[in-house]
Amino acid sequence: xxxxxxxxxxxxLLEEVLEWLQYEGYNAIGAPNGIIGTEMALKQHPDVILSxxxxxHKDGYRVLLDIRTNPDTALTPFIxxxxxxxxxxxxSGMELGADDYITKPFSREExxxxxxxxxxxxxxxxxxxxxxxEELRRSIAYLLPHELRTPLVSIIGYGExxxxxxxxxxxxxxxxxxxxIVESGNRLHHLIENYLLYAQIxxxxxxxxxxxxxxxxxxxxxxxxxKYVTLYMAERAKRVSDIRFxxxxxxxxxxSHDSLKKILEEVLGNAFKFSKPGSPVELISVATxxxxxxxxxxxxxxxxxxxVRKLGAYLQFDRRFHEQQGSGLGLTIANSLIDLHGGRMExxxxxxxxxxxxxxxxxDLSVD
Numbered sequence: 001x002x003x004x005x006x007x008x009x010x011x012x013l014l015e016e017v018l019e020w021l022q023y024e025g026y027n028a029i030g031a032p033n034g035i036i037g038t039e040m041a042l043k044q045h046p047d048v049i050l051s052x053x054x055x056x057h058k059d060g061y062r063v064l065l066d067i068r069t070n071p072d073t074a075l076t077p078f079i080x081x082x083x084x085x086x087x088x089x090x091x092s093g094m095e096l097g098a099d100d101y102i103t104k105p106f107s108r109e110e111x112x113x114x115x116x117x118x119x120x121x122x123x124x125x126x127x128x129x130x131x132x133x134e135e136l137r138r139s140i141a142y143l144l145p146h147e148l149r150t151p152l153v154s155i156i157g158y159g160e161x162x163x164x165x166x167x168x169x170x171x172x173x174x175x176x177x178x179x180x181i182v183e184s185g186n187r188l189h190h191l192i193e194n195y196l197l198y199a200q201i202x203x204x205x206x207x208x209x210x211x212x213x214x215x216x217x218x219x220x221x222x223x224x225x226x227k228y229v230t231l232y233m234a235e236r237a238k239r240v241s242d243i244r245f246x247x248x249x250x251x252x253x254x255x256s257h258d259s260l261k262k263i264l265e266e267v268l269g270n271a272f273k274f275s276k277p278g279s280p281v282e283l284i285s286v287a288t289x290x291x292x293x294x295x296x297x298x299x300x301x302x303x304x305x306x307x308v309r310k311l312g313a314y315l316q317f318d319r320r321f322h323e324q325q326g327s328g329l330g331l332t333i334a335n336s337l338i339d340l341h342g343g344r345m346e347x348x349x350x351x352x353x354x355x356x357x358x359x360x361x362x363x364d365l366s367v368d
Contacts (some may be wrong), residue, residue, distance in 0.1 A: 001207060003027040004120060005046035007037030008081070009055045013104075019052070020108050021115075034058030038066045040072055047122070048115055049073075053082040053093070061096060068097040075125075077118040081106065087337050147191055151184035158184075194329050197262070201336045215342045217256040222292065223247045223285065225257060229264040230283060237272035244282040252364040253292045255341045263337050266298050266330035267357050275354070276299025290363045300355040303347075 014030050021028035029044065031037035034051070035058045041049055048065065053060035060080055067073045080093045083104040093101055099121075102114050109306040117368045142363055158177040166174065219225065226247060234240045255263075269280045272320040282297045335345045338359060349355040 001025065001027050003044065003046040004048045004050065004099075004115065005037065005041055005044070006032065007031045007034060007049070007051040007055070007060070009033050009052060017111065020111065024112060025117075026200045034060065034063045038063050041067055041076070042070055044244070045072055048077045048079065048118055050079050050081055050111075050115075053080055061092070064096050064098060065160070066151075072160065075122075077122050079114060079118060079275060081273055084358065112329065146189070151188040151191075154184040155188075156179050170217075194333060198329060198333055198336075201340065204340060211340065212326050214256070215254060216338055217254065217259075217341065218252055219255050219257055219260060221250050222255075222260060222294075223254050225251045225260050226283060226285065226294065228262060230268060231259055233265060233268040233272060234281075237278065238337050239272055239281065242277065242279060242281050244280050244283070244285045248285045248287045248292075250289045251292055253337075253361040254364055255343065255361050259337045263334045263359065266334040267359070269330060271296060271300070273299040274298065274302075287363060290365055292361050292363050294359045295356055296359070297354065297356040302351045302353045302355050303349040 003019070004021050006014060006021070006028065008017065008030070009032055011032065018028045018030050023100060029046065031040050033057045037049075038058065040046075041063075047165075049064050051060040054293060059087065060082070064078055064080075067078060078097065079100045080098050080104060081102045081104060099118055100114055102111060133222075134149045140364075153333050158181050162169070162174065162177055200314060204214070227245065230243055231240065236359050268281070275281065279299040283294065285292065285294045287293075331347075338345045338361075341361060343359065343361040345360075346358045347355065
């Protein structure tokens, strides 16, 4: 049974609406003003909230603000019901986070239809979220143990061989084992660092002061950073001859040096990983107006439209058919860092053709 909270200071209307809802099988509860209504909402967590706007002591806008800033009720469908029906009032409510608006006087059918629509939409959202979480849980259950165990097995295995057979191993074999240990250690280090960074990013999203400070960061030489990181990643992948540059002159953009470096490492890492040696990886930057845009294009495996839509942390596609290293966290971290700096990232990809990632940041055109 769905619970509907009705906040209304007109007692006759409150009583009538509660009767309509109860007759339809809802668990209907009422509050005579905004103060009591907010307390009831935070305590009882209703499935839908109906609220008048013009009420003494605490109006509907303030009720909505309190509802939306509390984690337990932030996503609860909220419907305003009021005689205030001009465009400004409706827009004000929607900007604060209201889901719908019903104008007094309203009929029983109109009210019940509005509530049903909101509940149906909320159910669809919850089902979609649960499906995504289930896919995430399955992906984590498979990927995380695999990604942690694989380098650890290599490190422990070679370490045991060195400790037991060092006296009979040739210098070249010992060097080979040592390099394998270093490679596995670096892989494990990268994985751990990415998980820690992902957690830090999620914390940053809720820290307004840190977020404002981050968006004030400026970088004077993005072209130099792009070239340096690209050549470094290409050398590691033995793909330097595949790089194609067409970069705009240096400008000043709103992103930190460390963030841009990490973004490039993750995007380029994927470009090299999912395309074959000998195929070009192209980097083109353009500075137009107050926007700096960088496009990174590979001609590799690509993704389907559905895969691009579902792209997120801990998800890798077609892993059953293409064994590769990585947790699927890289592009999520890159996109999150871009978003934190007020930029945007777009992905265009075609299966078996390639992928183009467009990164855009605001230019800083101010004169020091």
